[in-house]
Amino acid sequence: MATPHEPKQDRSRATRQRLLEATIDCLAETGWAAATVSVVAERAGVSRGAAQHHFPTREDLITGALEYMFDTRMDQSTAEAAAISGVAEGEGRTRAVVSGLVESYTSPLFKAALQVWTHAAADPALRERIVPLEARFGRIAHRRAVEALGVDDSNPVNHHLVQATLDLARGLGLADVLTDDSARRKLIVDQWASTLHAALDNPS
Template sequence: MGAVTTDADDERVERLPKQDRSRATRQRLLEAAVACLAERGWAGSTVSVVAERAGVSRGAAQHHFPTREDLFTAAVEYVAEERSTAIRELFPQGTAAADRPAVISALVDLYTGPLFRAALHLWVAASNEEQLRPRVTELEARVGRETHRIAVELLAADESRPGVRETVQGLLDMARGLGLANLLTDDTGRRDRVIAQWSEILDREIRG
């Protein structure tokens, strides 16, 4: 993600129909924005920096995203949707109780890596930028609802039963905390033990 584009990449884009070229340029900008935000933080991620990384002009970037806030909220949303799609593709037929540890591990993985790092920078920026805060708040609420819905579906959790909804949400809150811990050190060993424990808790709650 966010790799420097090559002349061959540019030639392939130029050969596409106009609408497809526009879509390809937009995607390159979104991926470059996420990479910049993860690596440089909010202060170091300007539209010009992102445009250069994506291999497009600043004018082309502003054509797709008139403001910096437009660009970065769209970027994090784009990759969040990509990750949601990826997790669904891991379990195309849903899951069974025996697969819950794998589902929990995949959900936890949503909160590690460049996407989570980029989202974290966006949250910090939103806490200080009045113009950005409503956009990020709305985005996070939407992403949170979708992630919860996917978790319920993959875990085959019956939220009509008391306590099940809260247990699933607790899992996602815990996953976010594990993602924060992983930013500083490789937390794989402890994370694996926590995932195993949560699998047992969820099995008890879902089975009743």
């Protein structure tokens, strides 16, 4: 939060971040159509003029939020990888990796991203901005999962099972959008972790 003693540049950065976080919350809770500069500004407690200084158009705001979502997902993925490296090797480690991945797909961040992806399905300009970010995120998420599982990704069995785990996580994320699916999801994660651990070639 900004304070009177904060340098101007820091205050500006903090305002920008508040606007981006409010955009993500708006997208996740009220959907694509409602996430406009004025609604987001009000939610962030920022004047409309200040919001428009940072993001002159709605397109600028959505693009900014996309990049911020990408950076935040990366930071979360780094934090998660660090937490998992402390889990003892064996099936418990595999379960921690699967569970962490799946939970990251049920966050408000995923729900906000889903609004943008779904809108982008019919908006080629937006799609063009998203696709490279998603491809990069997918590669990094894959590499981190491989490292956390301690498997050799050049083995196609391992490579495709890690990919399948990321796809499962995405599907479980989508299943959580309309109802709280957490109880069912926990059982699926447990079974998947056990099946995955047995099927991977030489996991740690």
